[in-house]
Every structure is written in C-alpha cells, then in structure tokens.
Amino acid sequence: MRPPPPGEEAFLKDLLANQVPPGVDDASRVKAEFLARIAKDQLKCPLIGRKEAVYLLGTMIGGFNIQPLIDLLSDPNLADDAVAALSNTLMIYDAFGRVVALSRDNSFALQVVQNWANGTWFTSRPPMPGEVTVTVFKVEGEINTDDFSPASEAWSRPDIPLHAQSMLMTRAPGSLDVLKGLHAKGHPIAFVGDVVGTGSSRKSAVNSLLWFVGHEIPHVPAKRTGGVVLGSTIAPIFFNTAEDSGMLPIQCDVGGLATGDVITIDTAKGTITRNGTVVTTFTLQPNTLGDEVRAGGRVNLIVGRKLTEQARQALGWGPTDLFVLPDRPPETGKGYSQAQKIVGRAVGKAGVRPGEYCEPKMTTVGSQDTTGPMTRDEIKELACLGFSADLVMQSFCHTAAYPRAVDIKTHATLPDFVTERGGISLAPGDGVIHSWLNRMCLPDTVGTGGDSHTRFPIGISFPAGSGLVAFASATGAMPLVMPESVLVRFKGTMQPGVTLRDLVNAIPWVAIQQGRLTVAKTGKKNMFAGAILEIEGLGDLKVEQAFELADASAERSAAACTVLLNKEPVMEYLRSNITLLQNMINRGYRSVDAIRRRIAAMEAWLAQPELLTPDPDAQYKDILEIDLDTITEPILACPNDPDDVKKLSEVAGTPVDEVFLGSCMTNIGHFRAAGNILEGHAQTDVRLWVVPPTRMDEQQLKDEGVYSIFGKAGARTEVPGCSLCMGNQARVRDNATVVSTSTRNFDNRMGKGAKVFLSSAEVAAVTSLLGRIPTVAEYMSAMNERIMPKMDSTYRYLNFHEIPGYEKRGVVIPIQPT
Amino acid sequence: MLEAYRQHANERKQLGVPPLPLSAEQTTALTHLLCAPPPPEKKRS
Structure with a gap:
C-alpha cells in the first residue's frame, strides 16, 4: 500500500470531512461507503482510523451513512461511537424500525432509542442565545425575492455562494460591498428591511441572504445557517423558509435602524437596543421560534420532535416537555367544517381549529417538471432515499411540448429519481399534473404539490413551494397553521346555458356585488385571501367537474379548497380510477408498489364508502351565498x-x-x-x-x-x-x-x-x-x-x-x- | 485530482466564492489519495 501524497494529509482529510455534500448526493454515497469500509475494518487507511470513520459517518445527516452505523452497533469496539453518531442523526426515516427491532437484544441500539427519546440531539445544542449583538445592514422599502435572487441569474441558483453575488444587483447596486465592509465591526450582520421577501416563494432568496448573514455549517460545504433578519413586515412564505433554514426572523418596527448600527437583540425581553437605549421592541413569533433556532431550523425541529416522539412511544414513555408546544387557539366547543375535519383526520383528531399548528399526514403529493428539479435537490438535502408519503407523483406537463435541452435532461433523469424512492412517474405527453393526480386522490385525505393549482376535488390539498413539497414527500407530513374557512354556498337551480365555468366566475362576481371583493389593486378587498374555500350546494357534480371549482380557488388567492360532494360521484370516480391505475401497471409505469397500494386503498374506501361532512354549527370566517337562479348568462x-x-x-x-x-x-x-x-x-x-x-x-x-x-x-x-x-x-x-x-x-x-x-x-x-x-x-x-x-x-x-x-x-x- | 482542484479553488477565489462541493468522481479520487490506492481485491464490484 502506498502512503498518501506527503504534506497533503491534513488538506485531504479536510476535503473529505468538510467538502463533500451530506445527504444522498452521489458524492455522499462514495464518502459513506468509503468510511463504512474503514469502520468495518474492510479497508485500511493510514490517515483515518476506525473511530474517526464512525465519527465522520455521524456528521453526514442521513441516507447512506445510516445502515453502516446500525451495523456498527453490533461491533463491541465501536458501538459507543456508533451510538453517539446515530443519537444526533435526525434523517432516520424507516431505519427507525430497524434500530427499534435491534434494541430488543442490543443494549447499544437501546441506548440510541433512549437518546432519541430524551432528545439529546436537541439538548446537546446550545439554546437560542438570550442576547445577540449584530451590525445592521438596511435596505429601505420593499425587498422582494427577485431582489434577493434575480430571475435573470436563475442559472446560478444551485451554486449558492456564486448566486449570492447577484443579490440586490439591480435593487441596490454596490450595496453588497457595503455589507461586506460591515464585517469589520466584528459582529454578524443582520439584514433589515421595511418589507422583506414578498414575491414568488423561492428558497434561493433565503440561501443568498444566508450566505452573507449566516454562519458555516460544519461538514456541509457551500451552505450557511443562523443569521438574523428584521423587517417591519416579513412575507409569510419567506418567513417560513427563513425558519426552515435556521434563521431568526423578527418582525418589528425597523424605522429607527440604519446601516452600520450595532444593536443588541434581547430575545427574552423582546427589545432591540443601541448604545444601551431601546430602539424598538418585538414579540418572537411563532412561540416555537427559540426551539427552531436551537434545532438548526424548523425542518430539523419538526423531524427531530417526531423522532423523539416515536422513540418515546416505542419505549412506552409518556410525552416529553422538552419542546415548547405551539400556541393553540381557544377551544370553542363548536362543530367543525369539512376542511377542519379532513385535516383533523390527517392528524388523528376529530378536527383542527383555525390558527392551530398541525402536521397533517400527506397521503398524496404531486410534483411537476418546472419545480421538480428544485424539489429533487431539496429531497437530496433531506437525505431521503425513500418517500414516506404514501403516493408521490411526478409529471412532465409543463415542458413536454417544446422542451429545451435542460428539460430533456430532466425528462431523462427525474423519473428514476422519483421511482427509486417509491414514487410514481408519468411520461412527457401524458398530460397535466392535476388531471392525473386527482385520479390518484383518496377521499378525506390531505396532500400537497409544487404548483399553486394542486387543489383536490376530493380531500384537500395545500399547495406549497419546492422545499415543503420535498419535506412532505420525504417525511410524509407537512407543517401547517390551519387557515380560516370561507363557506361558499350555492342554492337554487342552475339555469339553462350556464356552465360550471360560469359558476367558477360567479364566486368573485357575487363577492364583488356585495362589496367583499374589489378589483383595484390598491386597497384591495378579498374575502377569500389566505382562507380555505369550502364549497357546498353542488353535491351531484362529477368529481372532474368539482375540480374546476377547486382549481380556481388559486385565482381567489385562497389557501386551499374543499367541495362537498355526494358519495355517488366519488364512488364512480374511484371505480374509474382503479381501472386507470391497473392500466398504468400493465403499461409498465413505476413504482408498481405505489400504484398497487393506492388501488388497495381505493378498494378499501369503496367497500365502506363514507364521507366527512361539516357539522351544522361549524364556524366560518365568512359565508357567501350564491343563488343559482340569479346567474342567467x-x-x-x-x-x-x-x-x-x-x-x-x-x-x-x-x-x-x-x-x-x-x-x-x-x-x-x-x-x-x-x-x-x-x-x-x-x-x-x-x-x-x-x-x-x-x-x-x-x-x-x-x-x-x-x-x-x-x-x-x-x-x-x-x-x-x-x-x-x-x-x-x-x-x-x-x-x-x-x-x-x-x-x-x-x-x-x-x-x-x-x-x-x-x-x-x-x-x-x-x-x-x-x-x-x-x-x-x-x-x-x-x-x-x-x-x-x-x-x-x-x-x-x-x-x-x-x-x-x-x-x-x-x-x-x-x-x-x- | 489535487492539482485540478487547487486550480478550480483559485478560479473561484477570484470570483470571491469558495470552491464547489466535491463531485462523486472527485470524492472517489480523494478516497484513493487518502489510502493511495486500495488493493484491487477490495474494490467494489
């Protein structure tokens, strides 16, 4: 065996430890397999010992490192190291069951489960600091996501550090030099803006910002976490993406702050001081933000909390008080709407209240081909080798007709990526994501999709950005603060010559007549904005027709939509869809298991067809009645x-x-x-x-x-x-x-x-x-x-x-x- | 591999950014350098 190149030893080790992306990248597979062979003594490496190999495996987040670490729990010399490595690994997925099974006669495996149950992954991390001192970098006015991550520079988005160089290039030219100069003050930078992160939900906006205000993540190249963003208003999706990435986003009046100010943020008192004087105050929202920061982001917190909960259940322990429980709206004792019951079922309850935080089970997830490649990257980062969501479907409807070279590459590679993880891939030319995904839906279940029109005619879908779609696919659940509901009730008789599309347009038409929707952009009123549209009074619609109503809820800026249908059309639709799914199996669509599972679930529903219906005393934010007799053209x-x-x-x-x-x-x-x-x-x-x-x-x-x-x-x-x-x-x-x-x-x-x-x-x-x-x-x-x-x-x-x-x-x- | 990587790192430095993360090919080459090289019978089939 030849020794490594002399003088390069430390450099080579650093490259392996810190410059290979974690997760389930092809490179991380090579790294994990290499380290596993050293740890299992199948390969001697003069620079890396067995213990160190186990340690490095423990820094790889999840994916290819998991099984070797489980194997090493049975190696008396390294089991302690494997325990430490696994205890702090969160992206465990279905390997959880293997560790629990092993723990019955392996005390090290039992230790891992106990550590998960005790949340050592959380307690071993420093709590959110009580005081943070930062230097202000402020951009006046509104900074949208295109200002952070210009569409003209979209090609460089996967290269986070390079793409970050284009931040604010058109919005505030030259300001990046100012920002970089502020590092001389010796504090981290806080980004401050009046209105921050409006516009499309692109994660690259947060990535770019983090590159300048965050800190490095050990063993993770070219990506940062932490950092502070202050805004008088922070757009909701941007806020969520910042939370997911481990940032501390704070909404407060930033009028008194200027670039170059050195300020101290007291997270406990909710004050921001400059030279000992309070400049502005705030309340940390949501109340779980401190836990999110401690966990290294909302994604880690959600995954970790679930791991801890599962481990406690496996051990027969009661619930933990380690984590801050999300604020809950007061219990009204009233009934639930259709949507509240559907989401309730997905979290194992009778219903959820508007404003309640929950993580509904994702039964059906859709991805299309323009956001698909981004979702793929996010799935890799989540170290996901197999989907936890019961059905994940990928379509190629947005680029099938006139593909560019880059689309052809996606058509060639994305199907395998999806089907290897147990998802279902359509082919270019098959058709539109929604028209297919609807045919895979199960009544009274919840899903999502990376397209604002992913809205189900049966059950309910909360459409989301690529990051959340990846999260939903990988973990089988999605964080959700339940929106309020607006009831749209049709009554009367549909008039001759009037079609369903006219009823779609009748919803805003009647709302405008009643002054509850305005067309002008300034001072716009919209009774549907951010709410769940719950449509009643058209129970005999076919499910294909019902989708027209659900689909158009996107145009109302509604968060989601339900349509109250009678059993008969739903039964007819599912029978039809079972035949289509069988045809897909016969035509060679993959993954066959996913299709078979869905057929079985449809057959099970058909054997006992019951649909959730709203309680008579369900509460709505607003009710819009539409008299069909008045819609005559x-x-x-x-x-x-x-x-x-x-x-x-x-x-x-x-x-x-x-x-x-x-x-x-x-x-x-x-x-x-x-x-x-x-x-x-x-x-x-x-x-x-x-x-x-x-x-x-x-x-x-x-x-x-x-x-x-x-x-x-x-x-x-x-x-x-x-x-x-x-x-x-x-x-x-x-x-x-x-x-x-x-x-x-x-x-x-x-x-x-x-x-x-x-x-x-x-x-x-x-x-x-x-x-x-x-x-x-x-x-x-x-x-x-x-x-x-x-x-x-x-x-x-x-x-x-x-x-x-x-x-x-x-x-x-x-x-x-x- | 090392020479090419250093050159890449230098080019990236000119742009003010760190090198790109290692690819699967680079990682494979790196593992060979770290143990220079593994005996043939230990290679994965």
Whole structure:
C-alpha cells in the first residue's frame, strides 16, 4: 500500500470531512461507503482510523451513512461511537424500525432509542442565545425575492455562494460591498428591511441572504445557517423558509435602524437596543421560534420532535416537555367544517381549529417538471432515499411540448429519481399534473404539490413551494397553521346555458356585488385571501367537474379548497380510477408498489364508502351565498385579472384573435361541447388552439371523431399538457386578444401584451366561429341548437371501468428474444 | 485530482466564492489519495 501524497494529509482529510455534500448526493454515497469500509475494518487507511470513520459517518445527516452505523452497533469496539453518531442523526426515516427491532437484544441500539427519546440531539445544542449583538445592514422599502435572487441569474441558483453575488444587483447596486465592509465591526450582520421577501416563494432568496448573514455549517460545504433578519413586515412564505433554514426572523418596527448600527437583540425581553437605549421592541413569533433556532431550523425541529416522539412511544414513555408546544387557539366547543375535519383526520383528531399548528399526514403529493428539479435537490438535502408519503407523483406537463435541452435532461433523469424512492412517474405527453393526480386522490385525505393549482376535488390539498413539497414527500407530513374557512354556498337551480365555468366566475362576481371583493389593486378587498374555500350546494357534480371549482380557488388567492360532494360521484370516480391505475401497471409505469397500494386503498374506501361532512354549527370566517337562479348568462374574467369578472352581455362584441381550449380547467366534456359547436363549420378566422389535459382525453376524443371536427375547423392541436396556460411553451401572438379556458390571465403570461378573457369552453368555441365574443342571444342559440339536445352524451366523463378491456389498453408487448 | 482542484479553488477565489462541493468522481479520487490506492481485491464490484 502506498502512503498518501506527503504534506497533503491534513488538506485531504479536510476535503473529505468538510467538502463533500451530506445527504444522498452521489458524492455522499462514495464518502459513506468509503468510511463504512474503514469502520468495518474492510479497508485500511493510514490517515483515518476506525473511530474517526464512525465519527465522520455521524456528521453526514442521513441516507447512506445510516445502515453502516446500525451495523456498527453490533461491533463491541465501536458501538459507543456508533451510538453517539446515530443519537444526533435526525434523517432516520424507516431505519427507525430497524434500530427499534435491534434494541430488543442490543443494549447499544437501546441506548440510541433512549437518546432519541430524551432528545439529546436537541439538548446537546446550545439554546437560542438570550442576547445577540449584530451590525445592521438596511435596505429601505420593499425587498422582494427577485431582489434577493434575480430571475435573470436563475442559472446560478444551485451554486449558492456564486448566486449570492447577484443579490440586490439591480435593487441596490454596490450595496453588497457595503455589507461586506460591515464585517469589520466584528459582529454578524443582520439584514433589515421595511418589507422583506414578498414575491414568488423561492428558497434561493433565503440561501443568498444566508450566505452573507449566516454562519458555516460544519461538514456541509457551500451552505450557511443562523443569521438574523428584521423587517417591519416579513412575507409569510419567506418567513417560513427563513425558519426552515435556521434563521431568526423578527418582525418589528425597523424605522429607527440604519446601516452600520450595532444593536443588541434581547430575545427574552423582546427589545432591540443601541448604545444601551431601546430602539424598538418585538414579540418572537411563532412561540416555537427559540426551539427552531436551537434545532438548526424548523425542518430539523419538526423531524427531530417526531423522532423523539416515536422513540418515546416505542419505549412506552409518556410525552416529553422538552419542546415548547405551539400556541393553540381557544377551544370553542363548536362543530367543525369539512376542511377542519379532513385535516383533523390527517392528524388523528376529530378536527383542527383555525390558527392551530398541525402536521397533517400527506397521503398524496404531486410534483411537476418546472419545480421538480428544485424539489429533487431539496429531497437530496433531506437525505431521503425513500418517500414516506404514501403516493408521490411526478409529471412532465409543463415542458413536454417544446422542451429545451435542460428539460430533456430532466425528462431523462427525474423519473428514476422519483421511482427509486417509491414514487410514481408519468411520461412527457401524458398530460397535466392535476388531471392525473386527482385520479390518484383518496377521499378525506390531505396532500400537497409544487404548483399553486394542486387543489383536490376530493380531500384537500395545500399547495406549497419546492422545499415543503420535498419535506412532505420525504417525511410524509407537512407543517401547517390551519387557515380560516370561507363557506361558499350555492342554492337554487342552475339555469339553462350556464356552465360550471360560469359558476367558477360567479364566486368573485357575487363577492364583488356585495362589496367583499374589489378589483383595484390598491386597497384591495378579498374575502377569500389566505382562507380555505369550502364549497357546498353542488353535491351531484362529477368529481372532474368539482375540480374546476377547486382549481380556481388559486385565482381567489385562497389557501386551499374543499367541495362537498355526494358519495355517488366519488364512488364512480374511484371505480374509474382503479381501472386507470391497473392500466398504468400493465403499461409498465413505476413504482408498481405505489400504484398497487393506492388501488388497495381505493378498494378499501369503496367497500365502506363514507364521507366527512361539516357539522351544522361549524364556524366560518365568512359565508357567501350564491343563488343559482340569479346567474342567467355566462360570466367571463376580463383582461387581465381573474377577479375582474363581467357578464357576457357586458363584453359581447369584443373582437378576438385567438382562442385556447385546454389546461387543467378542462375535461373531456368541454371538448365534446366545443366539437358540437364547431361541427360542420369551415376553418375559423381566429387562431384556435385545442389541447386536452391528458392522453386519455385525447384518445377518447379521437375515437369519437371529435378530433376530425377540430381538424376541419383549422385548430392547432398539441401534446396533452399545460400548453398555453403556463406561458413557458407556445404562446399567443404579441398583443393578441384571447378567449381562453385556462386558469389565469396575468399580464404577459399567455403572450406579450396579450389581453386574455377567461371563459367556458362553450363561450370560447362560439367566439372562435364569430371572431368576436358572442352576444347572449348568439350564445344561447348555439347552446339550444348544438348542446341542449345532447347534454347527456356531451357531458360524459372518463369512466374507464365502463370501457371493456381498458386495463390492457395500450400495453406494448415486448418481442421476446429468441 | 489535487492539482485540478487547487486550480478550480483559485478560479473561484477570484470570483470571491469558495470552491464547489466535491463531485462523486472527485470524492472517489480523494478516497484513493487518502489510502493511495486500495488493493484491487477490495474494490467494489
């Protein structure tokens, strides 16, 4: 054996100890396997002894280091070291069961479980300091996440230190030099701003900030933690991401602070002093913040608390008082709403109250392809080798039609990453995440997804950013402060010619009539903002229809949505979905276990179909009643604001250049209806786009001859997927006026300068024939002639269980090698 | 591997940032340097 290069020993050891990313990166696998072989005496390394190898394995957070450390509990010479290493490791996941099993006849394993139960991972860390002295770096006004992490520099986001150099480059050029100069004062820097972290929920914003105000993490390269951020207002998602990363975010009046001030933050008294004088005061929120900082971040705290709780249960110990319990809203003794009961079930209770902190079980998690690569990175950091969430699905709907080189790489690598961890991967061209994920949902369960439209028609979904989606997938739970609920109750009878999309738009329409929603951005009123929309009064809707209502709750800025449905449509939907899932297995989709598990769970529900319903005395923040008798004509959202809804008669006659039929807001019924209206007509003058949400819809429409109608109408059809809706693929022409069935009509989303109306497929189809928005009479005449006589055959949904032999459809039988 | 790494570290220093974390390939090379080199029969298949 040759000795290592002379003079380089310390450098080499430092590289191994500190420069390999922990978690489940490919490099960490190499490191863990190397150290495991040394520790198990299968490899002699002159520079690293066996004990030191065990110690270094204990710094790797989780993943590939876990099994070797468990093995070493049975090695009398190293078991003590393995105990120390495992006791402070939190990302244990299902290895927990293996350690507990071993602890029955291995006293070292028992020690590990006891240490977990005693929370030594927590108590061995210093508590949050009572006083922190920092130097202020202040940026005046509002600093949004694009100021922290410019979109133009998105390419460098995975390289945290490099990307951090672009922080504030457009917002406050030259200010980074000022910041770096402040280090000369000898204190850590606190970032201070009036309004901090508004805008999209990008973790890279916090990463960049931490690079300048945080401290290094031993054994973790190119990433920092700790640090202080002060803001008069800190945006909620930014606040959460800061908490997750181990920062101390404090909301307080920062008016009296200026760059260069050396201030002392007293976390116990809630004061900030400069030269002994109190400048401002604050209350630490949430009340668990001190524990979060001590644990090295909210993620560590949640995972660690759960580990401690599990260990105590395994040992038969009672609950611990080690951690601060989250504040609880006062118990009202009143009943629960549908959403409160669904989330309650996911935490093993009858219900949860608004404002209550909880960690609901994640039954169904979705990830799409634009946030998927970020979620993948976060999953690696969580040292996750197998998902704890029962079903995690990855789609490729946002980039399937016109992929860039980087998308092709994602298409090639992400499916294996997901299926190796027990998730289900779709293929590019299969269709939109939501249209698929909905078909995997279980009634009265909770989920999430990395896309603001991940909203379930049965059960409930709380859409989230990539970090929380990774957390939910890996741990099978998600931190949630239960939002308040707003009840939307439909009553009366749906009028002829009115479609479900018109009811979607009736929600803001009625709210505007009642002065509870305003369209103007300044001083905006929105009764739905941040709340859970609970929709009642349309119990006979098919589940595919119910999704249209749930989906659009995103446009109301609601946190989530429930739709109260009768049992029958849910049973029909699940029967259909079982057949689809069986077809997926036969077509070779993976992971088969996940699909089988979900089929079994659906069958179990169908054997005893019960749905949670709201209590009669459930409490709502607000109630909106919509009388269906008063909705007598279509309602459209007008350019360019989903809240700016108007009746058809108010916008009739507007010339239109392009029409889009597609997105997750559509289902097969919409395309048949459009086909009925377009049938027999020559090519439309407007550019007509037709994109069904899934390949199943596309196939069925082709089988029925509907596609040939689209062809004769001159429609441009595309691969099933998001198409024009997201604005990142094909786009409408600059400054075009568009009538679209898609989700939202933000400025420049579908096309540069485009003016977009959002309407039903029926209004959109009639518009495409006229080249302008129809009058109510024109619309009603088309509906009376073309739709009303065949309502039942038009609005028929994909009941796969009623299609003979569907399980085997599309199965490719490989040629056997001879 | 060491020479290439030092050069990379220098380039990154010019940008004011630390070197990138080690890749799987670099980590493998590092483990070889640390024990320079493991006997062939101990290599993973």
